[in-house]
Amino acid sequence: MIQMHDVWKMYPNGVSAVNGISIHIKQGEFVYIVGASGAGKSTFIKMIYREEQPTQGDIMVGNWNLATMKESQIPLLRRSIGVVFQDFKLLPSMTVFENIAFAMEVLEAGKSTIRRSVMDVLDIVRLKNKARFLPHELSGGEQQRVSIARAIVNNPSVVICDEPTGNLDPETSWEIMHLLEEINDRGTTILMATHNKDIVNTMRKRVIAIDNGRISRDDVRGGYRYES
Amino acid sequence: MTFASVSAVTVMLLVVGAFLMLILNINHFADELEADVEIRVFVDREAEASDQDDLGDDISSLTAVEAVDYIPREEGLDTFIDGMGDEAEYFENLREENPLNDVFVVQASEPQQTEQVAEEIDRMDMVDNTEYGQQVFEQLFAATDFVRVVGLILILGLLFTAVFLIANTIKLTIIARKKEIQIMKLVGATNAFIRWPFFIEGLLLGVLGSLLPIVLLTYGYQRFYDAVSGAAQLEFFTFLPPESLLWQTALLLVSVGAVVGVWGSLMSVRKFLKT
Numbered sequence: 155m156i157q158m159h160d161v162w163k164m165y166p167n168g169v170s171a172v173n174g175i176s177i178h179i180k181q182g183e184f185v186y187i188v189g190a191s192g193a194g195k196s197t198f199i200k201m202i203y204r205e206e207q208p209t210q211g212d213i214m215v216g217n218w219n220l221a222t223m224k225e226s227q228i229p230l231l232r233r234s235i236g237v238v239f240q241d242f243k244l245l246p247s248m249t250v251f252e253n254i255a256f257a258m259e260v261l262e263a264g265k266s267t268i269r270r271s272v273m274d275v276l277d278i279v280r281l282k283n284k285a286r287f288l289p290h291e292l293s294g295g296e297q298q299r300v301s302i303a304r305a306i307v308n309n310p311s312v313v314i315c316d317e318p319t320g321n322l323d324p325e326t327s328w329e330i331m332h333l334l335e336e337i338n339d340r341g342t343t344i345l346m347a348t349h350n351k352d353i354v355n356t357m358r359k360r361v362i363a364i365d366n367g368r369i370s371r372d373d374v375r376g377g378y379r380y381e382s
Numbered sequence: 383m384t385f386a387s388v389s390a391v392t393v394m395l396l397v398v399g400a401f402l403m404l405i406l407n408i409n410h411f412a413d414e415l416e417a418d419v420e421i422r423v424f425v426d427r428e429a430e431a432s433d434q435d436d437l438g439d440d441i442s443s444l445t446a447v448e449a450v451d452y453i454p455r456e457e458g459l460d461t462f463i464d465g466m467g468d469e470a471e472y473f474e475n476l477r478e479e480n481p482l483n484d485v486f487v488v489q490a491s492e493p494q495q496t497e498q499v500a501e502e503i504d505r506m507d508m509v510d511n512t513e514y515g516q517q518v519f520e521q522l523f524a525a526t527d528f529v530r531v532v533g534l535i536l537i538l539g540l541l542f543t544a545v546f547l548i549a550n551t552i553k554l555t556i557i558a559r560k561k562e563i564q565i566m567k568l569v570g571a572t573n574a575f576i577r578w579p580f581f582i583e584g585l586l587l588g589v590l591g592s593l594l595p596i597v598l599l600t601y602g603y604q605r606f607y608d609a610v611s612g613a614a615q616l617e618f619f620t621f622l623p624p625e626s627l628l629w630q631t632a633l634l635l636v637s638v639g640a641v642v643g644v645w646g647s648l649m650s651v652r653k654f655l656k657t
């Protein structure tokens with residue numbers, strides 16, 4: 155589903171963030187990306203949805219070869235990937251419903267399809283009763299559930315999360331994790347960069363540790379430790 | 383900023399419209415004058431009938447000549463006396479000793495060739511004199527060119543100012559909606575989808591800016607036309623009637639406004655859509 159072969163990334167300012175990464179992630183996997191701050195986790199993730207392009211190396215996502223795809227095909231790639239961030243990235247002037255519907259409107263979906271799908275995902279994240287709320291009327295955990303709902307509303311084959319629990323207390327973090335596990339159980343690949351030791355050590359999944367832009371460890375049921 | 387960019391379009395279009403009206407009117411004068419730009423060839427009074435025939439043939443054989451008309455002096459005098467209306471009788475005695483020459487009225491194929499044709503004819507035998515509206519014509523051509531050049535420079539300068547200001551206005555909207563655009567891109571919106579609202583905004587700014595100039599110029603020209611046609615118009619300087627002019631001008635101004643608006647918006651959106 156996601157393959158990288160000898161991928162390097164140097165930013166224009168000369169910082170070398172990723173230094174020769176090769177991985178293979180299969181459909182339906184749940185993968186943690188761990189590593190110290192500045193190790194290159196976010197850079198690694200951004201290259202998957204083509205926010206950043208590698209300086210060297212090949213990346214395949216689904217049937218897309220990111221090196222040879224046309225600029226105009228990027229929207230199609232993004233539609234097959236859901237993204238979730240630490241800061242939720244909700245639009246403050248839109249209700250919960252509108253924030254999620256927004257992701258379908260850009261695909262020019264019909265009104266009734268949108269309504270049905272949005273209500274379906276709100277059911278999954280258990281926020282049906284808050285559809286008309288504005289983001290600032292929700293708790294952090296609820297906002298993150300809205301952003302997860304938005305990430306999955308177009309049925310992507312992979313959901314990528316960059317520190318989704320970074321702003322949340324431990325209890326709320328677990329709510330989010332159970333939700334992600336639920337989504338993973340439906341067959342969606344989950345890729346999650348995190349600093350949360352407890353979660354990684356308790357909810358055991360594949361762990362890829364990145365150190366200085368290189369993979370230092372890749373365990374099928376690993377723990378949080380990333381020092382080599 | 384919105385106000386500034388709309389007024390920039392307004393000012394630009396006022397100038398465009400005013401120059402357009404001026405140029406259309408000058409072209410109209412030129413058209414009217416063109417019919418008048420004929421060369422009158424006064425034949426030497428000594429010329430025999432056969433000399434006149436030869437001269438007529440010579441003139442017709444010039445390549446730059448479109449038409450030649452012969453007016454015998456008797457006919458010329460008739461026309462002159464008839465033209466005197468009530469006072470015609472005072473001139474009747476001229477018939478006893480006709481002071482006029484026989485005349486060839488020559489029309490050049492192109493107005494610009496008039497001068498050259500006149501000179502060539504002037505050198506022929508049995509030609510007493512040639513006359514044509516030389517000066518008016520040269521001045522008119524010079525004036526038209528001058529107005530065109532000045533107008534073009536002014537309009538281009540204002541055009542770029544307007545485009546620049548619109549681009550800036552839209553840039554502000556884009557910055558205000560940066561987060562929204564970022565999210566749109568993340569969830570897979572195409573560039574066309576993202577561009578659409580800004581395209582509309584630019585179009586609106588441009589079209590909005592064209593409204594005031596259209597109203598002002600329509601009203602102004604109507605007033606001007608009424609004033610000059612109420613007074614006795616100059617002999618060959620008639621102005622274009624408002625109906626024929628205003629529709630063209632309005633249409634042009636709306637289109638230019640729209641183009642400028644869309645152009646400005648595309649300019650500022652382009653930078654933001656690069657990934």
Ligand SMILES: Nc1ncnc2c1ncn2[C@@H]1O[C@H](COP(=O)(O)OP(=O)(O)OP(=O)(O)O)[C@@H](O)[C@H]1O
Pocket residue numbers: 165166167169170171189190191192193194195196197198
């Ligand atoms: N846009 C950028 N331009 C230049 N350098 C960058 C850019 N983004 C990241 N970097 C640099 O690349 C390196 C890796 O950054 P990255 O954000 O991938 O780390 P990270 O593992 O996600 O860290 P954290 O855990 O703190 O989020 C860092 O040294 C960072 O300064």
Ligand SMILES: [Mg+2]
Pocket residue numbers: 195196197316
């Ligand atoms: Mg990061």
